[in-house]
Amino acid sequence: MFDSLVSATTDTSGAGAVESWQRVESAACARRVAAMAGMFQTACAAEGSGERDLWCTDTWDAVAAHIGAAQRITFHAASNQLLIAVALHERFPQVAAVFAEGLITYQLVRTVVQRGALVVDPDALHELDRLLAEALSTREPMSTSTLEKTVDAFVAQVDPHAVHRTETRARGRSVDVREDDDGSGMATVYATLFAHDAKAFDARIDALARTVCPADPRTLDQRRADAIGTLAHGNDRLACLCETSDCPAAQNTPSTGVVVYVIASADTLDERPTPPPAPPSPEPPPTTPDAEDAEPSADVNDAAAVDSSNECTALDGEPPAMFTKPLRELTLTEALTPTPGRLATIRPAAMMGGQFLPGAIACRAAAEATITRIVHPGQAPPEPRYRPSKKLADFVRCRDMTCRFPGCRAPATNCDVDHTIPWPYGPTTASNLKCLCRRHHLLKTFWDGQSGWRDQQLDDGTVIWTAPDGRTHITTPGSRLLFPELSEPTATVVASGVPTAHTAGLTMPRRKTTRAQDRASHIQREREREFEIGSDTEGVYSTPWTRRKVSPSNKPSQVR
Template identity: 70%
Template sequence: MFDDLVDATTGTHGAGALSSWSRVENAACAHRVATMAAMLDEAHAASGSADRDQWCLDNLDAVAAHIGAAQNITPGTATHQLLIAVALHDRFPKVAAVFAEGLITYALVKTVVHRGALVVDPDALRALDELLAEAFGDWEPRSVDKTEKAIDVFIHQVDPQAVRRDETKARGRSVEVHIEEDGSGMATVLATLFAHDAKAFQARLKNLAATVCPADPRTADQLRADAYGAIGNGTDRMACLCGNDDCSAAQNPPATGVVVYVITSDDTLADPESAPRSEPPAPKPESPAPPPDLVPEDTAEDADAAPTSDDAAPQSDSPPATPTFTPTPAEERAALDGEGPPLFDKPLRDLTLTEAMTPTPGRLAALRPAAMMGGQFLPGAIACRAAIGATITRIVHPGQAPPENRYRPSKKLADFIRCRDMTCRFPGCRVPATNCDVDHTIPWPHGPTAASNLKCVCRRHHLLKTFWGGENGWRDRQLEDGTVIWTAPDGREFVTTPGSRLLFPELSRPTATVRVRDVPASHTAGLTMPRRKNTRERESNEVEQRD
């Protein structure tokens, strides 16, 4: 069927080709979803799977980890896709058949699974599956809201008690924090809360913003935004940025129990007063080229080719290039506050097309950028702002230092490993290194406690490696520069590099080569996987019975 859909695209163009390839895309996605469900079936059919269903990291978790590695997606995303695949092929086989023909999209399939989750009666479920499969044959374009309501109509026909109705607005209160992925170092907070709590929060922001002196350069909006950060850090005042030595509000707020890890370099946090000021280059005087004997050796060839008075360079009507402005570190830090500079230095009507399309030279580009633990990018100026009142710990590269003679690494070595890796080193996992275990790639005591044998792995993937590992399971090996090569149960390899390699390549300099002792075939003797009280299936059945 899929090959027929691909063949049908031959000779098509324009809207016809778009429609044909969209159907091929849907059918390919259906094959991908079916493969996920088949992988879980294979895991359940394997010897000993019944016992592993009560493991803390059960069959579904193991298959989700394999799916995540194969697609380079996070474990949460992989688990969600696997649950959609299982629900589709176990509960909606006729809808799955329509999906395989490419007639519906994955987004519609997810909506069907989510909206039909509360239908538990087998007869009602079969009837719903048939109604939806028949309706999707001539399904017209609908918005997300209209799609959900249309599916709810079918659910109401077969099982009126299973319609997922909208909750009241009070039950829908929530707070969402979205860290921007555009490298700006900013985040957006969206909150829906009780009106009286919102009023109290508004007053709290206003009071905190008033703890700085009138000479602070920030605008009212910037002060309220920074007051939000002060509340998050648990402080009762804000540090004033006026720069006056006699300002009583300029003292840093007291330290709190809130910890946010930011990795940066020494030159980013250097004292701005000690940095030399970069002046715009002076215009070059009109003079003939210097004699060859006065030109440095590596530029003599260019000087010989320079035009002389007898061979003048062609004149150009274009305006002279604007000198490049290189801000000092102090100017970069100041660029975060106050009103922004104008986009152009003359009225828009006087600009040429080239000038209008040329951006103003960046003011936040000279300072070396930083990163939060977890890999989020931070411009250098924002990293400097984060350092106000913070405790600064120097990270020491171990170089070729010998291994430590103990199981748990010292704080200095563990800090280096976390800053080098930034996240869990399993393929696709983005758990921050601060929430991970520092794992020995070659198990202790056969492998040393050294940087070349240590990496950050979250608890989920630590258990996966330990209890789903071995000759036919997940295996890993580590190189001196921190690169980790994972081998999946099917023999495929996945390579992960330290999260700091792009911004801080110096942290990935090779460390001492690992000296390995005899490693036994199994190193899990005496270890037991944490177990569930019930399997997922039994817990699901208990929930359905209570409902």
């Protein structure tokens, strides 16, 4: 089937080629999803899998971690894909068959799984699967929005209590923080609030933006943006950047209750670029009666008064002119070539987790920060204890920046410092320590035998992982690109014995209920909530437990 789809792309071009290859892509994706479902079925059939259902890191976590490592994606992204894969093949086999033919995309499959998640009756689920498979294979292609309406209509037909109703806008309020991936060191915040909270928020950041003195170089919009950071750090005012000794707004240091870790080179903080000397002032032209009557011309030194070469001050105020002469006098090459060295001379930094931070922004972040020096241990001997010292742990976190499991991006500040060769067989030294988030730490420690992961660490911090299927995955320290000096080799590890499967006395944290029980309970609660919301008929509100009459005067109303 798949080979015939690929063969059908021969001698195609234009829109025909786009359509043919789109179907091939969907069919290939269907086989990838089927492979994920197969991995989970195999893991569930393995000996001892039933006992692991109550483990904190259960069979689902182990399979999702393997999928994430294979695709170099985060655990949560892999877990979501596994959820779609298992639900598709266990609950919607006929839709899976349509997907395997390349007739629908993964986005539509995900919509089917999500919108039909509350259908639990086997007969209703089978009928829903049949109706959807028929609609997706015989009707015209559907958009995601059209399919959502179609799925809801079919669900209402086979199981009215399982309809996903659209939430009101108030229930959908949220705050979304998106880190810009363009290397600018910026982030975008989207928020939907109650109107009164939004009014208070606007007044609050405006008041903070006006706590600086008039000599602050930032515009009001820039100060309002910085005021949001002030709120996030718990400060009581905005730090003034006028750099004058008698500034009335800079008498008290702002207080903060939030810690943000930034890794920067000493060069970034110490070797600030010095502004070039101002050019000498030209002799004033002789005064003539005509010149006195003429309009005053711009001083040629006005542009030099604002030092655009200083990266730290270039972040504030009005943007400088893009060109130094009129456009009609520029060649095409000059118009397309940026100013050399603009925001590029200060060595960049990074936030814990790997987000790139330009050097100028790192200098701004260090203005009111506590600076801790990171010391490379070199060939220092191991520390004679299990828990590393703060100095060694800080080095390991700054070297790794994130969890070292393949595909995981958890910041190192939220990770455990793990011994690659377990203590006491492996020493407490940088070459034997790495950062692992709690989930992957438990996975490595307790999932031993054929279903477990094995790791080997090199002197420069490189970790070589061997998956349960024998494939290898290599992860390098997150600091290697921006701070290669942190990846310089440290003392070679010498094991003092053959470690056991895991340290004696440790036990896997256990769940009170299995993942399947949690999912069934969630579905039941959602079905009951939908039944309570959706049974409004002539002033009568029904719940699974009570039934009461509501008069029009006290009938609940929706506030918009």
